[in-house]
Amino acid sequence: xxxxxxxxxxxxSLDEAVxxxxxxxxxxxxxxxxxSLMPLLRLRxxxxxxxxxxxGLEDLRGVTDIGGDLLIGARTTHYQLVHDPLIAEHCxxxxxxxxxxxxxxxxxxxxxxxxxxxADPAGDLPAVVLALNGTMIVSGPAGxxxxxxxxxxxxxxxxxxxxxxxxxxxxxxxxxxxxxYRYEKFHRTAQAWAIVGVAALARRSNxxxxxxxxxxxxMGPVPIRAAAVEAAAAGADANAAALTAAAAAAAEGTNPPADLHGAPDYRSHLARVLTGRALAAAAGV
Numbered sequence: 001x002x003x004x005x006x007x008x009x010x011x012x013s014l015d016e017a018v019x020x021x022x023x024x025x026x027x028x029x030x031x032x033x034x035x036s037l038m039p040l041l042r043l044r045x046x047x048x049x050x051x052x053x054x055x056g057l058e059d060l061r062g063v064t065d066i067g068g069d070l071l072i073g074a075r076t077t078h079y080q081l082v083h084d085p086l087i088a089e090h091c092x093x094x095x096x097x098x099x100x101x102x103x104x105x106x107x108x109x110x111x112x113x114x115x116x117x118x119a120d121p122a123g124d125l126p127a128v129v130l131a132l133n134g135t136m137i138v139s140g141p142a143g144x145x146x147x148x149x150x151x152x153x154x155x156x157x158x159x160x161x162x163x164x165x166x167x168x169x170x171x172x173x174x175x176x177x178x179x180x181y182r183y184e185k186f187h188r189t190a191q192a193w194a195i196v197g198v199a200a201l202a203r204r205s206n207x208x209x210x211x212x213x214x215x216x217x218x219m220g221p222v223p224i225r226a227a228a229v230e231a232a233a234a235g236a237d238a239n240a241a242a243l244t245a246a247a248a249a250a251a252e253g254t255n256p257p258a259d260l261h262g263a264p265d266y267r268s269h270l271a272r273v274l275t276g277r278a279l280a281a282a283a284g285v
Contacts (some may be wrong), residue, residue, distance in 0.1 A: 003041035006038070010053040014060070014139055014168065017052055022141050023163030024050035030166055031055075032075055035110035036101070036118040060168055062111070063087055064106075072170045074113025078125075079104075081112060090174035091180035093199060097128045100183065103191045113167045116152070119159045119222070121257075122193040126153060128183065129221035131199040131215030134172045140165030153222035177201050178210075182281035184274040185217070188261065194218050195261050196270040198250075200278035209233050209283050219271055221256040228240070228252040229275055238283040240276075247276035 011017040021028050027049035031037050040046040054060060060075040063086045070090055072081075081087055081098035083207045088095055101107055101115075101124055116136065134149040138284040141164045152160050161167065175181070197217030203210045212233035214226035228249035236242040252269035258264050 001042050001206060004044055006041075007050045008053065010048065010056050012056055014057060014166070016125040016126055017054060017166060018055065018139055018141060018164060019048070020052045021166060024048075024052065025163070027103060028052060030117070032114040033077065033109040033111040034114075035106050035118065036114055048139040050206040054166070060189055065090075066171070067232060069171045069173050072112060072172065074117075075111050075170055075280065076113075078102075078107035078110050078112070078115075079201040082107070091172055092175070093201060094125070094172065096181065097124045097183040097197075097199060098173075100124055100185050103212075106191075112170060116170065117159060117167045118162065118163065119157050121153075121156065121158045121220060121222055122218040123185070124185065124194060124197055124217055127197060127215035128199040129170060129172065129215075129225045130225060131201055131213045132172045132175075133213070134170050135171055136167055137169040138162075138165045139168050144168075146171075150225070153188060175201070176203075178205065178281040180284050184278040186270050186274060196256075196267050196274055198271065198274040198278040200282045201273065201285075202238075202282035204238055207238055209238050211234050211278075212246075212279065212282075213277070214250070214275060216250070216254065216271060216275075219251070219256045219267060221257075222254065224254055226250050226252075226271075226275065229279070233279060238285060240280050240284050240285050243283060243285065244276040245277040247272050247279055250275040 029048040048150040060073040064071045076097040130149045136147045185194045199215040201213040216224040232246035256264040256267035
């Protein structure tokens with residue numbers, strides 16, 4: 001199909017982008033890599049009057065070491081996440097998950113910021129950034145502010161971004177050498193959305209899991225932290241039996257969707273199985 005008619009601007013600075021978006025109001029949309037928005041435009045599921053293209057803002061691309069955290073520009077592509085040495089050294093979970101996104105063509109165009117701002121609960125990276133305790137940095141007419149990942153995802157395809165605000169960067173804490181990680185994903189084909197995905201982190205100490213973090217993909221209208229699993233895994237022995245037992249709580253507090261790819265009880269089963277696998281791998285079992 002052909003998208004509905006819209007106006008198009010390509011700002012040369014962030015201030016210009018914020019101004020253009022604010023002037024466009026509710027009828028304006030931001031486009032970066034376009035891998036989420038373009039299909040919606042073609043199907044006329046979205047029909048903005050104005051597109052604000054961030055493609056010219058090179059300062060929103062790349063990874064910077066800022067001490068205890070990494071600052072990742074919102075326009076950093078999935079491909080760059082997979083291959084960036086700072087990500088590999090300090091935040092390998094993000095690189096691992098980005099490598100499972102769609103196919104090489106999408107990974108070369110799609111951006112981390114676009115994935116997070118689109119907020120599709122079946123997308124891989126929102127649950128990963130949630131598990132990493134990431135912080136979103138946004139700029140708008142009132143200036144810059146920060147939003148914790150736990151507060152950023154509000155509802156299906158809905159975020160805490162206010163009118164005229166643009167996601168410009170993501171700050172994630174560095175993971176120390178005592179942290180292990182794993183992203184497990186169940187999908188129909190290599191290019192398909194996750195039916196269920198699990199982002200797991202485990203900090204090991206003296207043969208036990210001192211701390212665990214688990215983010216769930218496609219188990220509700222927003223990415224979810226599996227709090228019951230995290231509580232059960234903390235202090236557990238780093239062995240398959242103990243972590244499988246902790247993973248039994250993976251579906252608690254979730255609201256998995258029902259669609260052609262799976263019923264809610266099927267997704268709950270997948271969440272338990274994949275969480276057990278991901279936790280075991282993260283704990284080095």
